[in-house]
Amino acid sequence: MSRPEVVAGLPAPAKGEDTGTNAAARADEAPDTAATDAEADFEADFEGEERAADWTDDDDWTTEALALLRALRAPHRRNRAKQVGFAVYCTLLILVIWGGIPSLGLFLQASMGADYTGHGPDLLAAMPSGIAAVGLATVLLAVRDGLWRGPVVPPRATTDWLLAHPVRPRPVLRPWFWLSCGLALFPGLVFAVGGMVTLGLTVRVGLPAALGWCLVGAACLPLLGVCAGLLVQRSPRAATWVRRLTPYVTVLILALAAQSALAVAGHPVHWLERVELWSGPWGWAGIAALAPTPAAVPGGWVAAALLVVPTVVCLVLADRAASTVSLPLLRERARTAAGVLAALRTVELRAARLAVSSASGSGRQFRVRLPVPRQAWLIVFWRDALSLLRAPARLGRAVLLTVPAQLCAVLAHGTRGGLSWAVTAVALIFGYLAVAQLLEPARIETDDVRRASWSPFPFAGLMLRHAVVPVVLGVVLAAAGSAVVMSAGGGAEAWLAPVAVPALVAAGLVNACRGAARRDLMYRSSQVAGGGSGLAVFAAWYAAGPAVAVPVLAVPFSGALRSGSLVSFGQAAVVGLMLAVVLLQWAWSRAGKLPAQARPGHVGQL
Structure with a gap:
């Protein structure tokens, strides 16, 4: 495939003598071969099959193509930046009005003698099983997202046009993975700040210590979930296991929530809570959150290390694997995501839910027979x-x-x-x-x-x-x-x-x-x-x-x-x-x- 076929209107590269003119001359010398290759490429793309790249480093126009696209998309990017900035402003305004100002008021009341420590024992009783339930639910939602969308989903224009040309997928796909990481990290930061305020008011824990320990689990769990979602997006076997295990994990989450409520009611099971806290990342986050409190579990620094080190390793591996998602799969996911977004914009929530269920394979039917009734x-x-x-x-x-x-x-x-x-x-x-x-x-x-x-x-x-x-x-x-x-x-x-x-x-x-x-x-x-x-x-x-x-x-x-x-x-x-x-x-x-x-x-x- 010659370089003029990459992006229309691109200037010829300065490196090498093998320019687009020479490539065009070679194509003129062998018109039959070029026509055959074009038909084969069309058929392969029509069938949705992934083809191996038949271009060399001399045909690599990735840098030039991305530079041209940045220039062409500059007006759209400015408008998009304004929209994103306005959305961020509204989000921060809501958080400040509904979270920051009331929290500040509570701290002012506490400084003037108000006592909120009466809720501290109930909070500490609910935290082991409750945090495990929330953490496990976070991971489950992330891997379920990988069944229909996934963390690497560029827009349809990118999957349908840009990635079909001889460009390296890594510079194109990698930013979308890190965007998903940033979006997943934001709710974790909000929860960490909420945990800091709650512990500071009810348990009288120092705010810097409470924020630091809560941030360990609140930041690592969403990022681990994004990495797991990428694995599910790339691997059909992992997706099959997620579908099989989802009902059992859901039951486990409900059981953990029930155990947390029973602990608040005065019926804790301490040995079971210890098992849950050391059972995985969802429990390690609870150990970290309990570390600055009177109910601290021995091994808080070990739990923090078990969360941080695997998260860093998984992010490095996922960063390398983000560019290996197949093009047919990216096209399918981009179409599904666009359809769901269109349904949400038109407030067709049922259409969005059906699209997600269909794409994630959650609407499977089983052949069950019942005797046909004799009365109409x-x-x-x-x-x-x-x-x-x-x-x-x-x-x-x-x-x-x-x-x-x-x-x-x-x-x-x-x-x-x-x-x-x-x-x-x-x-x-x-x-x-x-x-x-x-x-x-x-x-x-x-x-x-x-x-x-x-x-x-x-x-x-x-x-x-x-x-x-x-x-x-x-x-x-x-x-x-x-x-x-x-x-x-x-x-x-x-x-x-x-x-x-x-x-x-x-x-x-x-x-x-x-x-x-x-x-x-x-x-x-x-x-x-x-x-x-x-x-x-x-x-x-x-x-x-x-x-x-x-x-x-x-x-x-x-x-x-x-x-x-x-x-x-x-x-x-x-x-x-x-x-x-x-x-x-x-x-x-x-x-x-x-x-x-x-x-x-x-x-x-x-």
Whole structure:
């Protein structure tokens, strides 16, 4: 391949006598060979196969190509720098307003005699298992990102055009790896500063020592996660192992979170915490964070060294491996990332989630058969049950999300006042997320109402029938969790969990029937002194079901959990059933409008 084919308009290099003119002359002398090579290159690129570079050092135009691109992209780069600078300014402003100023106020109050050390023992009890859970979740999110995107994902223009020319991939791909490292490091810095403030107020630890020890884990864990994500991006075998181990790691994270909550409640298991702290980088970060506190674990400097040294080694190895990602894979990931970003910009969150699941291989189907019912009215329930059985990941997520819901309900039983209401609301949110996993058949119907053409029922009636299987499965899961709580010594209020299921399923059905995204709400809302309220109005419309169900249920359920009386239990049950009826009526009304909105020529509200 000759150098004039590299980048149109590039000047000839000063080195050597083998210029583009000589190469063009050689191509004129052998037109048949050049045509054959061009056809072969086109076919290889069309099939997505990676070809070995057939160019020498004399054909290397990497430096000249990147210099030309920098010159051509200078106006765009200046505009992009302004956008990035504005985003950084807004982020820092939010952190200062919502984090820096309140923290400064707390320290001023502490200097004037306010005592926050009463929360210190609970914090120290929660830190070993809690930090291990957060660290393991950080690594899991990083490696899951490598399944569909990865740390090395240049824009589509770079993958489709620039890397197809004879340029060295390392100068092109390496900056994107380090950009991913910087983006991953920023949340770690924020968490380190938050840990410094929390330890300084509750444990009275020196701020420089607290920041330094917290920064060890908060900086190393995200960087290790980025390196692991690059390994998953490059290796299909590593990606397969990540898919297999994700459910088990998720269960382990929830178990660590539950153990942290039990430790706060006064039931720590010290020997198990020691095992967790030394089990890996997620535990070493906890040892480092505990080092300046009274609950320090022996070996803090060893844990810090075990974090820092492997992180440096992994970064060096990943820096070398960043340029070895195959071009077909980069093209595929760049297209997926562009599609997800476009969906997010248009506030199509479901489209973005489906794109990520499809690219990461999370939507695998299993061939499961159920006997076909003889009665026609059972066919909808048969289809819903079959679709959930063929996607067991959704059932697994529903089971996993039921655990924190029950745990938060247990914690709400032992709290008082506004804290009890807040913990009950968190329990209801987890419960909603659990039953929402079972409503995927209803969401698939509303994605394209033409899919419901097989049904003899009106579309609104069909959507109400889609709520039956989630209610039954949700009640079974909630009853199983309540039975576990009762066997562990809980009271009769544990049976409130099944009572909340119909209302939460109805709330999910309201969301499933919302129709096309009402982006006009973000621009038609009134302007207030602090800015427009459009985003809040859109969020209220987007999450209308749970936004109504959770506050309404939280008040009576919180009272029933605190009192434990039969009267309060009955009141909570009546409120839950009445709310379920109201939400189902709302979902029926929304669903009835969807077929008309999907007709050709229909114009939605603008």
